[in-house]
Amino acid sequence: MLIEIIIKSAENHVMAINALLEEFHKNNK
Numbered sequence: 001m002l003i004e005i006i007i008k009s010a011e012n013h014v015m016a017i018n019a020l021l022e023e024f025h026k027n028n029k
Helices: 002-028
Strands: none
Touching: none
């Protein structure tokens, strides 16, 4: 189903954003 694909891609984006934020916080310390 299309909705499942959208949800999975959204989850992937959230994980990618979280990883970027973690790297950003590490670099700021």
